[in-house]
Amino acid sequence: MTNPIKDVLQAKAILAIGTNTTENHPIFANYVKEAVLKRGTKLIVADPRRINLVDYADLWLQHRPGTDVALINGLMHIILHKKGLHKKEHIENCTVGFEEFAANLEKYTPEYVAEITGVPVDDLEAAAVMYAESSPASILYAMGITQHTSGTDNVKTLGNLAMLCGNIGVVGGGVNPLRGQNNVQGACDLGALPNVLTGYQKVADEEVRQKFAKAWGLEELSAVPGLRVTDMFPAALEGKLRGLYVMGENPLVSDPDLHHIEEAVKKLDFMVVQDIFLTETAQLADVVLPGVSFAEKDGTFTNSERKVQRVRKAIEPVGEAREDSWIICQLAAVMGYPMEYADARAVMEEIRKLTPSYAGISYERLEKKAIAWPCPAEDHPGTPILHVGEYACGKGVFFPIEYRPPAENPDAEYPFILSTGRVLQHFHTGTMTRKGKGLNQLYPELLAEVNPADAEKLGIEDGDFINIASRRGSIKVKAWLTDRPAAGVVFVPFHFGETAVNLLTNAALCPDAGIPEYKVCAVKVEKAS
């Protein structure tokens, strides 16, 4: 996020697009509701589903799944070409690429955009004016924006919109992706990515490699960017990838087109899985190493706001389970490279030396207060808002972006769009939330959301079992008739490994980010016998 969570209380308008905030970020949703109910902030929700946040919205744009670029380009066309509500001074002084960008918007007339998105022209105009006239305005988004073959374009388009209205680098503004997992921000920051080391320092940069090699007592590090998670399994199928080390991940439920993933995993010569449960993935492993939960370890997580916060050990590990850091270091030692640290703090000290954006973040400081990176020095307060004064890269860059339809669209044989996601009561592949009784009492079995109009045509009643099939697989699941999805769209959560909706999903990737198109694939739906 460019801005802290509490900033939405200062926003005059919020555009929440592709974020089911009340279910996936319930505490963030508290702030959004407070802004709306107590401070009169205008709320525009753009989502193909009638999510709970719509109850609080001034405007709801129900665009067709996968048409986000067209929708946002349409709003910008109105702001720029029809109403002239763009912030000319900001554009002139702080940005580049405006002319090409503006020219590209010309064809995105309200009528053209209404046809693509299904959003009425009047609603497009109202939303455009509401966002542009309310300053500052905050944009919130989540996987509804990114999990598309056009994911990177979607994000860039939101950046364009924020820049067009001068909403970058200001309190109450910003482009704010809500991170879906406790430490997905931190995993990215600390170099668990194939092309960058810590703090997004590129592996392609020789100076960077030399710095790390020296610190780690090695002669050199590989300069070849590695495989992304979504490239690893195809590489395994081709026989190029032979060994896999999985720590706390469950790709056999979370990844797209699971038949292929399973085939790929079985083709590996060797897989070791380190986890707290015998997950679907661990069951296929050659060796399973028992790690520990967040309650059994010290360390830090970095939240959606880039704030680094302490994690503290509350209990001793169960049985012979060991902290993941211990396991990694032991394995390194057996392989002839001793990695020795007194504790998590000692690891952080090494991170600080190698990572400019984390350099000022010490455990001592964290005892008093969470700190948002970049924090280059001990006496630096951290950076809650990015791009204040000027853009981090100098000038903000406008990108001309064209709408591209999703990779797989409904047709006569597969007439429905399938979107996947989460529900409030469960988390990711269910490895944590589906253990124990509490949350399972509230959401005990998988439900596919089906619009009543579709159900009527298909002779499906609430609670009936249905078959949902794509070109890649089929699942049998209970139907929940609800007007949350539009007619022609079904929504299925991905938490349930035994009824894994990812058997159906399309492994088509965003070419830039390598993210799969979980939000759109074509399926057929029928009542199960």
Add this chain to the structure above:
Amino acid sequence: MVTLTIDGKEVKVPQGTTILAAARTAGIRIPTLCYHGRLDPIGSCRMCVVEIEGVAHPMAACTTPVEEGIVVTTNSERLHRIREDSLKLILVNHPLDCPICDKGGECLLQDLVYEFGIDKVEYQAPKPAREAVYATPLIRYWPDRCIMCLRCVTACREIKGIGAIEIKGEGYGSQVVVIDEEKCQSCGECLSVCPTGALTENLSRFKGRPWLVKRVPTTCTYCGCGCQLELNVQNNRVVGVTTQEGKGVNRGSLCVKGRFGYEFIGSDERLTTPLIKKDGEFKEASWEEALNLVAERFGAIKEESGPDAIAGLSSARCTNEENYLFQKFMRGVIGTNNVDHCARL
């Protein structure tokens, strides 16, 4: 700014400040019960009454705004009697079942009754016993203990913006009920603001007295909000999750997963020993055996096909330090940049 006098002390506060807030800025304590820092003043309990010179009736400090020049007294015999009477009226209905109440030891009512030294209640009322019911599968409601302070109802409306619960009924028969089951998310905001044991967590099989559990402050393990919470630990088991009012990005709130999703930590299904697959079956192994096997197999693949034939998936669930070590292992020990995690999934 408005200037007023509280207990002989001159206090300057912005217009619109309540007398309670003004007193607190001056370090003067006025007892409260229904007042909660995150909620608009409710004014239901009469504990915070104060006298204002020239005003006949005592006023609730939590709802009365300051005025220029007023002279406020926060403690007098009369006020003490009113507060004592308010507590006694609550105790007519509230059972003194503190020994079996989950809230015993950290109950605001218990603290006030103790502070006022109330050892008998002269009033009586007909009291048919009422059963504790399940407000939701995870939250139990004890109507006898409910003091009708309205904190829960207000929190559901104001903090969650939901309004799923309301007071229904009249007089002694009134109770808090879920009026909209579809809207209630079992987040437990009501539970966390309840000053007594009227709403209790119904999940943990192991109950710990508040003064016997260790509370370890940490960060939630679910979504990216980064809520600050306390794991309640007894006998090396997590038996509950609590928060501190106002603390962290969550300001003391939690969602249903953060508050109730802790059972997995102590699950019987946890892996407790390394496993090695032999002839398609997992066999328990020692750490030495398991680590040696992994090192040997990775070593052999690296030898035969080069380091890029091995890849690692790190975890968005793990700590920063673990992610750092994992990528260091993949890059430094294996020698490949094939490291990623589920950010995209």
